[in-house]
Amino acid sequence: MSEKLQIALPSKGRxxxxxxxxxxxxxxxxxxxxxxxxYHGEIEGVEKxxxxxxxxxxxxxxxxxxxxxxxxxGADLVQxxxxxxxxxxxxxxxxxxxxADVVVAVPDCWLDVRTIAHLDELAGSFRNAHGRWFRVATKxxxxxxxxxxxxxxxxxxxxxxxxATEGTPxxxxxxxxxDITTTGSTLKGNGLRIxxxxxxxxxxxxxxxxxxxEWTPHIREAQNVIMSKLGV
Amino acid sequence: MVAETAxxxxxxxxxxRKLLSVFVAAGHEAVAPAVLQPADVYxxxxxxxxxxxxxxxxxxxxxxxxxxxxxxxxxxxxxxxRHPDGAQKAKYCYNGSAFRFQPQGADxxxxxxxxxxxxxxxxAAEREKAxxxxxxxxxxxxxxxxxxxxxxxxxDLGLLRALLSAIEMPQRWRERxxxxxxxxxxxxxxxxxxxxxxxQRASSVPEExxxxxxxxxxxxxxxxxxxxxxxxxxxxxGVRTLGEISRxxxxxxxxxxxERLPLETANLIEGYIGVKxxxxxxxxRVKDLIRDAGIDIAPALEAYHKRLQLLSExxxxxxxxxxxxxxxxxxxxxxxxxxxxxxPDLGEGSPVAxxxxxxxxxxxxxxxxxxxxxxxxxHTERLLKAVRG
Numbered sequence: 085m086s087e088k089l090q091i092a093l094p095s096k097g098r099x100x101x102x103x104x105x106x107x108x109x110x111x112x113x114x115x116x117x118x119x120x121x122x123y124h125g126e127i128e129g130v131e132k133x134x135x136x137x138x139x140x141x142x143x144x145x146x147x148x149x150x151x152x153x154x155x156x157x158g159a160d161l162v163q164x165x166x167x168x169x170x171x172x173x174x175x176x177x178x179x180x181x182x183x184a185d186v187v188v189a190v191p192d193c194w195l196d197v198r199t200i201a202h203l204d205e206l207a208g209s210f211r212n213a214h215g216r217w218f219r220v221a222t223k224x225x226x227x228x229x230x231x232x233x234x235x236x237x238x239x240x241x242x243x244x245x246x247x248a249t250e251g252t253p254x255x256x257x258x259x260x261x262x263d264i265t266t267t268g269s270t271l272k273g274n275g276l277r278i279x280x281x282x283x284x285x286x287x288x289x290x291x292x293x294x295x296x297x298e299w300t301p302h303i304r305e306a307q308n309v310i311m312s313k314l315g316v
Numbered sequence: 317m318v319a320e321t322a323x324x325x326x327x328x329x330x331x332x333r334k335l336l337s338v339f340v341a342a343g344h345e346a347v348a349p350a351v352l353q354p355a356d357v358y359x360x361x362x363x364x365x366x367x368x369x370x371x372x373x374x375x376x377x378x379x380x381x382x383x384x385x386x387x388x389x390x391x392x393x394x395x396x397x398r399h400p401d402g403a404q405k406a407k408y409c410y411n412g413s414a415f416r417f418q419p420q421g422a423d424x425x426x427x428x429x430x431x432x433x434x435x436x437x438x439x440a441a442e443r444e445k446a447x448x449x450x451x452x453x454x455x456x457x458x459x460x461x462x463x464x465x466x467x468x469x470x471x472d473l474g475l476l477r478a479l480l481s482a483i484e485m486p487q488r489w490r491e492r493x494x495x496x497x498x499x500x501x502x503x504x505x506x507x508x509x510x511x512x513x514x515x516q517r518a519s520s521v522p523e524e525x526x527x528x529x530x531x532x533x534x535x536x537x538x539x540x541x542x543x544x545x546x547x548x549x550x551x552x553x554g555v556r557t558l559g560e561i562s563r564x565x566x567x568x569x570x571x572x573x574x575e576r577l578p579l580e581t582a583n584l585i586e587g588y589i590g591v592k593x594x595x596x597x598x599x600x601r602v603k604d605l606i607r608d609a610g611i612d613i614a615p616a617l618e619a620y621h622k623r624l625q626l627l628s629e630x631x632x633x634x635x636x637x638x639x640x641x642x643x644x645x646x647x648x649x650x651x652x653x654x655x656x657x658x659x660p661d662l663g664e665g666s667p668v669a670x671x672x673x674x675x676x677x678x679x680x681x682x683x684x685x686x687x688x689x690x691x692x693x694x695h696t697e698r699l700l701k702a703v704r705g
Contacts, residue, residue: 191554193545196564198520204502206564208495214555217360229364236502238363253554275553280520 088134089306090297092152095123095137099289102181103156110313132306141165147173150297153307160186160264160287164224173292177316182289186224188231188282189271190260191253198280200235203260207239210259221245221258224284228262231284250274291316328431328696331703332411335433335457335694339409342453344435347408349390355380357389360680361649371415383415388649388674388691391436392681402683405439411696425666427697433457434671434693438678444619446690447653447673448626454669454692455632458657462703463668466657467636470595471643471672473497474652475602478616479588482606483581485510486574488567493585500589500642507585510577521568531570538562584609591641595624598639623653644672651675653690659702668702669694 093114094100104114113128114135125135138146144165146152156179166172190197197203203218211217218240222228225242232238243258250270252258262284265271271278291314293307336346355372359380366372371383384390387410396402411433422428435453440446451468458466476497480490489510496503525544529537541562545552552558584605593601599621606613628634644654654672658664671692678687 191552191556192550193552193554194556194561195525195541195544195550196521196561196568205492205495208491209560209564210556213560217363229368233365233368236496236499238365238499240364241359242364256555259554259556275551 087300087302088132089130089154089303089310090134090136090146090152091127091310092136092138092143092146092155092157093125094140094143094157096139099140099158099182100137103179103289106156106179106181107314110315112310112313127310130306130309132302133310147292147294148296150294153294153297153299153303154310155292155294156289157292158182158184158287158289160184160224160227160285162290162292163285164227167226167230172296173294175290176293176311177291177314179289179291182287184264184266184287185283186227186262186264186285186287187271187278188228188260188262188284189250189265189276189278192275192277194277200232200237200279200281203279204235204237204239207237211239217241218260219243219258220260220262221249221252222262223249224262224264227284231262235281250276327700331461331696331700332431332433334461335696336409336411338457338460339435339453342407342435342449342456344407344409344453347391347394347410348412349384349387349394349410351384351413352381353384353390353393355382357393357681358382358385361389361677368419369417371417384413385416386414387412387432387434387693388436388677389681391691392438392677392689395438396678396682402678402687403439403685407435407437409433409435424701425662425698431696432693433696434691436689436691438689439687440690441688443652443673443688443690444623444626446688447623448630448632450671450690450692451655452627452630452632454655454671454694455657457694458669458699461699463659463699465661466659466668468595468638469643469656469658469667470637470639471641471654472616472620472639472652473644473650473654475613475616475620476588476641477651478613479585479606479611482611482613483584485577485581486570488571489577504586507577507582511579511582513576521565525565526569526572529566529569531566531573534563534566537566537569541565580609584611589641591639593639595634595637595639598641599624602641649674649677655692659698661705662698662702666698667695668698 093103107114114125115128116122116125118124123137125137127133127135136152140157141161143155143157144161147155148166162169162173197206207218220228220240221243223246225244228242245252249261249263251274252261254274340346358366370385372380374380391408395406412431413429414432415429418426418428435450437446437450480493492506493503496506528540538558542558587605588602591598591601599617603617624634644650650672652673655670656667657669658667669692673690675686675688678689679685
């Protein structure tokens with residue numbers, strides 16, 4: 085590892101713009117180095133820091149393995165990718181963008197299902213009628229499992245879904261979903277409804293520090309500069 | 317203690333040979349079921365929680381397998397391969413590895429990989445006889461292996477099930493409590509909920525819908541649910557039919573109108589669950605408990621006493637057994653008698669052997685009907701440690 089602080093930022097889209105924007109507002113101007121399409125950058129005035137542009141989901145992995153000292157990414161991704169996230173990273177500052185909820189949603193026509201307890205009650209008769217447990221489509225396999233365990237709901241099967249999760253109940257590949265939503269309109273448009281107690285996580289973009297990367301005095305110094313500008 | 321050195325391996329092998337010879341002499345055929353098992357069956361019994369406890373993985377074809385967490389399911393599958401109707405009587409024994417993920421990290425008492433040596437009796441219709449035979453034979457094996465100090469914990473889920481069917485309450489409540497039988501915490505919450513006044517049981521199912529539904533008129537309920545969906549522009553989707561949804565809405569409506577579960581009844585059930593006593597005295601305790609409530613579970617109590625009697629006849633010192641009504645309720649597949657052999661040195665969390673009756677398992681594994689089955693397994697690393705002292 086180089087002797088510089090590695091900070092991982094989202095590499096594209098609105099998340100990148102907003103992350104760079106938040107830093108700029110704090111007087112930390114991020115610049116790409118080398119090729120404009122490249123994945124490296126620097127922060128003006130903080131010489132001891134390297135910026136790594138990485139896809140938002142991979143930032144969690146960079147923090148988990150210590151490849152990055154600092155990173156900006158969504159709480160949903162951090163908590164999904166690290167079952168022991170509280171030990172591996174420290175949440176330094178919520179950044180006020182990238183708001184989204186991870187929720188449990190069922191077909192709106194299930195008038196009789198409003199809570200996780202209803203799902204649990206229904207599991208046996210659903211299985212008798214259809215010869216299988218409920219199928220839950222999600223890319224948040226770990227978050228879903230932990231949440232359901234906490235609610236004592238165990239009679240379901242996860243179907244991993246990497247895109248268009250909200251369409252799976254209509255397509256018949258799943259019965260309900262665990263997915264991310266910002267306004268709820270996509271869910272609504274697909275005839276789905278969030279359960280009354282179905283909010284698993286209220287997520288937003290956060291600044292995290294990795295507890296497992298190598299923190300030399302040089303690197304700490306660079307972190308302190310960034311932190312004081314951000315007012316942490 | 318895992319057999320990491322050749323010497324430990326030999327010691328475990330020698331112990332296993334002793335155990336197996338006891339089991340084979342008692343008429344159990346030695347078999348070696350597959351280590352690698354399709355995850356489906358386990359996921360069906362244990363649910364998604366399996367993934368948090370076991371090594372589950374996807375093979376290159378995309379099929380899910382797991383390293384067997386015990387040998388009971390593999391044995392049921394082996395039996396079914398030989399006898400597709402499942403009901404054929406058979407007695408098996410085995411010795412082999414089992415694997416568990418240890419979320420707190422592995423230690424010598426809770427290894428990731430360990431060996432189980434055990435027996436199973438499938439298809440024996442005389443349940444108490446097969447229960448007693450199983451426990452007596454496991455104890456005999458332990459004794460032959462050199463274990464001297466032990467105590468026994470037993471339970472009987474048949475008693476709780478009998479109690480729930482004998483108590484007067486709407487069938488759907490009984491089903492709901494039955495569904496939570498293996499989850500003590502959820503069971504208690506459900507019990508508490510049923511004793512609340514109906515208003516407090518209400519859910520957020522639309523009031524205007526529930527009000528108009530007469531639980532005794534299913535056709536009308538279905539029409540009203542259809543109309544509600546129509547009026548609110550909600551389209552049907554998914555595999556659940558209008559009939560299924562409206563039947564459940566009707567249940568919820570019925571629930572709202574039903575009287576609460578009397579507090580005395582809830583206390584009776586709680587009282588039973590709290591029973592913990594020496595095995596012989598426990599039967600009388602349960603009998604006293606229910607007598608005042610005018611409830612009759614004589615057949616289940618008789619089965620309990622008969623089993624103890626048969627154990628005594630097998631030479632098992634029943635005075636070393638403690639009954640706990642709560643015991644067995646965290647293991648989803650046990651349906652009746654359960655037991656655990658503890659050794660003072662290893663502590664309560666690390667029994668050297670355990671087992672019980674699992675009458676539902678063969679059907680889950682694919683048998684056309686339910687097949688009586690009972691078995692027990694010895695944790696061989698723990699046994700070796702206990703014997704060495």
